[in-house]
Amino acid sequence: MKVEQQLRSLPKMRFLPRKVKDVLALSSRIFERQEVPEPSSSACYLLADVMGHKTVTTMNMQTIMTQKHLEQFWDFCRKRLKREPVQYIIGEWDFCDITLKMKPPVLIPRRETEELVNLVEEELNTRFPNGATVLDVGCGSGAISLALAKHRPNDRIMAVDMSLDACCLTRENAKMLNLADRVAIHHLEVEAGTIGIGGCDKFDMIISNPPYIRNDNMQQLAPEVAWYEDHHALCGGMSGMETIRKVLLFSCSALNINGSLWLEVALDQPHVLQRYVARFLPMLRFVGTYTDFSNRLRFCKLKKL
Incomplete structure (x- = not known):
């Protein structure tokens, strides 16, 4: 019998385990048998959510689950076996020190991007302690802009995305976090010549985690990404640089003098980006590349001359 068929009948099975410890072990x-990535942590997140906890570490492993909790948990497991991301199943995810609503197909914020927020905050705190004008290009769920808004109350922050789903989710998250008056959200795609976003023509800082995966690499994505997340938020065209180039060209006119542009890019793109800027965009200076928590070159900083 296939696992999908087994799970469909699990809530009806007389000898189905009911103790938290046993349910966690079985799931x-x-x-693991079905090669679901991170099998143990997937089970832990799903079970904790069903039981009203953030993590299983705060749960009593000897607790006997109710029939309602069991049915909901195994329903979650069916979704996970179909490779639906945990974040979409439980409907939320922690990023920095905020909790965001998650809905498909809006891109799920990755742990690496928290490192980008830390780098950005460090510069803002040093150069603009009393506030800055900041633009988040490709805001997705609002992770970057809302984390900054919480930590930097004097900044004027704007967030844009070409996806209406993303803009709607950012608005939901802003309202949920009581930050709706702190971030102005606009449904648009920036490119060279885009002006007057939210009544602001120039920014002290622009931040973007743009689509950067090459067309020929899209087929190598894990099912969790390929089947559920928005391909427009992932694919950067033939070279992976199409959207990055648009953000660079836009930043040439949209940044204040000495303003900074921070980008999260693919591991093989920093040197390509540096050569492109040196050859075609003399008004920008490539400052440097910074590593993520795995010591991989992931973030690029540029400055407007």
């Missing part, structure tokens, strides 16, 4: 084994 982890099923995920």
Whole structure:
């Protein structure tokens, strides 16, 4: 019998385990047999959510689950076996020190991007302690702009995305976090010549985690990404640089003098980006590349001359 068929009948099985410890062990084994990535942590996140906890570490492993909780949990497991991301199943995810609503197909914020926020905050705190004008290009769920808004109350922050789904989710998250009056959200795609975003022509800082995966690499994505997340937020065209070039050209006119542009890019793109800027965009200076928590070159900083 296929695992999908087994799970469909699990809530009806007389000898289905009911103790938290046993349910967790069984679901982890099923995920592992079916080669679901991170089987143990997937089971832990799903079970904790069903039981009203952030993590299983705050739960009593001897607790006997109710029938309602069991049915909801195994329903979550069916979705995970179909490779639906945990973040979409439970409907939320922590980023920096905020909790964001998650809805498909809006891109799920990655842990690496938290490193970008830390780098950006460090510069803002040093150069603009009393506030800055900041633009988040490709805001997705609002992770970057809302994390900054919480930590930097004097900044004027704007967020844009070409996806209406993303803009709507950012608005939901802003309202949920009581930051709706702190971030102005606009549905648009920036490119050279885009002006007057939210009544602001120039910015002290622009931040973007743009689509940067090459067309020929899209087919190598894990099912969690390929089947559920917005391809427009992932694919950067033939070279992976199409959207990055648009952001660079836009930044040439949209940044204040000495303003900074921060980009999260693919591991093989920093040197390509540096050569492109040196050859075609004399009004920008490539400052440097910074590593993520795995010591991989991931973030690029540029400055407007």
